[in-house]
Amino acid sequence: MLRITPRGNNDTRAFPRFAVTVDIVLLSVVAGTLHVLLIERADRTHRGMWALPGGFKKPDETLDEAASRELLEETNVAAPGHLTQFHSYGDPGRDPRGNVVTVAYLAAVPPLDNRRVAGGGDASRADGVPVDDVVRGRRKLAFDHARIIRDAVDHVVDQIDRTPIALGFLGPTFTITDIRRVHEAVVGEPLDAANFRRRLLSVDRPIIQPTDRLNNPGTDGGRPATLYRRASARSRR
Amino acid sequence: MLRITPRGNNDTRAFPRFAVTVDIVLLSVVAGTLHVLLIERADRTHRGMWALPGGFKKPDETLDEAASRELLEETNVAAPGHLTQFHSYGDPGRDPRGNVVTVAYLAAVPPLDNRRVAGGGDASRADGVPVDDVVRGRRKLAFDHARIIRDAVDHVVDQIDRTPIALGFLGPTFTITDIRRVHEAVVGEPLDAANFRRRLLSVDRPIIQPTDRLNNPGTDGGRPATLYRRASARSRR
DNA sequence: ACAATAGTGTCTATTAGACAATATGTA
DNA sequence: TACATATTGTCTAATAGACACTATTGT
Numbered sequence: 001m002l003r004i005t006p007r008g009n010n011d012t013r014a015f016p017r018f019a020v021t022v023d024i025v026l027l028s029v030v031a032g033t034l035h036v037l038l039i040e041r042a043d044r045t046h047r048g049m050w051a052l053p054g055g056f057k058k059p060d061e062t063l064d065e066a067a068s069r070e071l072l073e074e075t076n077v078a079a080p081g082h083l084t085q086f087h088s089y090g091d092p093g094r095d096p097r098g099n100v101v102t103v104a105y106l107a108a109v110p111p112l113d114n115r116r117v118a119g120g121g122d123a124s125r126a127d128g129v130p131v132d133d134v135v136r137g138r139r140k141l142a143f144d145h146a147r148i149i150r151d152a153v154d155h156v157v158d159q160i161d162r163t164p165i166a167l168g169f170l171g172p173t174f175t176i177t178d179i180r181r182v183h184e185a186v187v188g189e190p191l192d193a194a195n196f197r198r199r200l201l202s203v204d205r206p207i208i209q210p211t212d213r214l215n216n217p218g219t220d221g222g223r224p225a226t227l228y229r230r231a232s233a234r235s236r237r
Numbered sequence: 238m239l240r241i242t243p244r245g246n247n248d249t250r251a252f253p254r255f256a257v258t259v260d261i262v263l264l265s266v267v268a269g270t271l272h273v274l275l276i277e278r279a280d281r282t283h284r285g286m287w288a289l290p291g292g293f294k295k296p297d298e299t300l301d302e303a304a305s306r307e308l309l310e311e312t313n314v315a316a317p318g319h320l321t322q323f324h325s326y327g328d329p330g331r332d333p334r335g336n337v338v339t340v341a342y343l344a345a346v347p348p349l350d351n352r353r354v355a356g357g358g359d360a361s362r363a364d365g366v367p368v369d370d371v372v373r374g375r376r377k378l379a380f381d382h383a384r385i386i387r388d389a390v391d392h393v394v395d396q397i398d399r400t401p402i403a404l405g406f407l408g409p410t411f412t413i414t415d416i417r418r419v420h421e422a423v424v425g426e427p428l429d430a431a432n433f434r435r436r437l438l439s440v441d442r443p444i445i446q447p448t449d450r451l452n453n454p455g456t457d458g459g460r461p462a463t464l465y466r467r468a469s470a471r472s473r474r
Numbered sequence: 475a476c477a478a479t480a481g482t483g484t485c486t487a488t489t490a491g492a493c494a495a496t497a498t499g500t501a
Numbered sequence: 502t503a504c505a506t507a508t509t510g511t512c513t514a515a516t517a518g519a520c521a522c523t524a525t526t527g528t
Binding site: 015016018019020056057058059060061062063066085087088089091092099101103 | 252253254255256257293294295296297298299300303322324325326327328329336338340
Binding site for chain 2: 504505506507508509510
């Protein structure tokens with residue numbers, strides 16, 4: 001017994017309508033700990049509640065474009081390479097304002113400059129908080145945003161060893177130790193520096209390439225590390 | 238400069254509305270080849286075009302429930318374990334009927350019984366076709382369904398070695414050779430039987446467990462293989 | 475000199491892969 | 502018996518992990 005839906009009149013106007021939002025889980029690694037950017041909402045229905053940045057998709061843009069636009073508008077962060085869709089949410093009642101389906105995106109960015117991200121607009125505040133506070137329930141969020149963040153972190157843990165996503169957390173140049181610290185923050189345990197380096201450099205298509213510069217050892221001293229940058233798509237051939 | 242969207246009146250009625258559909262990529266392995274189930278549409282706007290089964294999400298059901306319901310309604314297949322959401326699509330103009338966002342699901346099922354899947358209802362036909370025909374463009378589909386199928390196959394290739402998804406393609410009992418043939422169909426190359434078996438059985442949390450039965454060697458003979466079944470969640474502890 | 479961090483060498487254990495050998499069925 | 506398929510054994514290569522050691526800086 002095979003039927004296609006809808007029967008007869010197939011015009012979409014005959015079917016329930018939803019608002020579609022894109023929400024962005026903006027992750028960074030600060031002091032060895034994963035952080036997520038939250039905003040305090042100033043709108044009437046959710047005043048004072050903390051939530052993920054995001055907003056409504058427009059009919060004339062793609063989902064990816066909507067995510068990039070919202071990210072730029074709300075956090076002043078230009079869309080980085082790793083802005084990836086990871087799951088959609090549509091449970092009934094998840095948004096008290098009505099039928100809302102949310103497409104969630106994940107962005108890995110370098111530590112945020114608080115001066116550029118805080119204050120202004122309709123959000124009373126914006127703040128990066130440790131994801132652990134959210135995951136452990138110490139920080140309550142609006143909607144199902146705590147679950148979305150949990151799913152995003154699971155996704156990063158799943159991808160960290162198989163994709164260059166760790167580089168999203170770093171600036172244009174970085175040391176191998178920088179990359180390792182990102183991995184350590186994600187997996188939650190220390191990694192052997194020697195073995196990590198070997199594995200990273202032994203892949204067939206290198207994702208990083210050395211520059212001719214060294215970084216500046218801090219006041220603590222130590223041998224200066226070579227600075228790397230992302231390998232161009234060309235050099236990865 | 239931080240603003241939250243929307244400004245002021247935050248009621249969702251002020252924002253564009255979309256129809257939300259769930260489409261299901263129903264994959265099976267027939268004669269060593271990946272197949273996908275397509276239906277021929279009988280509705281006014283797309284009469285005669287082949288497309289993925291799917292339909293509109295209702296406000297009072299989750300996305301997963303909508304996918305299970307549509308799968309059951311349109312293909313008579315009860316939702317198997319591996320009905321997983323893998324991507325959402327919202328490009329402007331992707332559906333000529335208007336603003337439609339589609340959440341795509343992937344289902345791995347045993348080879349379909351044609352008597353149960355064909356004919357009836359508003360679909361003039363239903364048919365399992367080799368995914369290769371779709372991927373290589375030999376079979377034209379409605380909407381962006383060819384791209385969705387390509388993404389689904391990429392997802393399976395990515396997951397086949399890391400999840401029990403292969404078991405979705407098999408019935409309640411199966412031999413290790415059955416599992417290997419599924420893997421071979423997905424990765425597109427033959428796998429060493431001895432090494433495949435060892436790897437499969439040496440995982441710490443076994444995903445299969447032997448029964449006390451053997452399967453019946455075909456008319457070609459050969460040593461009968463032990464039949465396995467899925468390991469219960471309990472025995473995986 | 476001493477502490478701190480980067481980077482190399484080396485040894486062992488584990489895993490992956492090729493492929494031979496054995497077990498058990500049908501025709 | 503000849504053939505087909507399942508299952509086990511064995512050897513080698515590649516990889517992963519622990520950890521000692523060398524290199525280069527700041528104080």
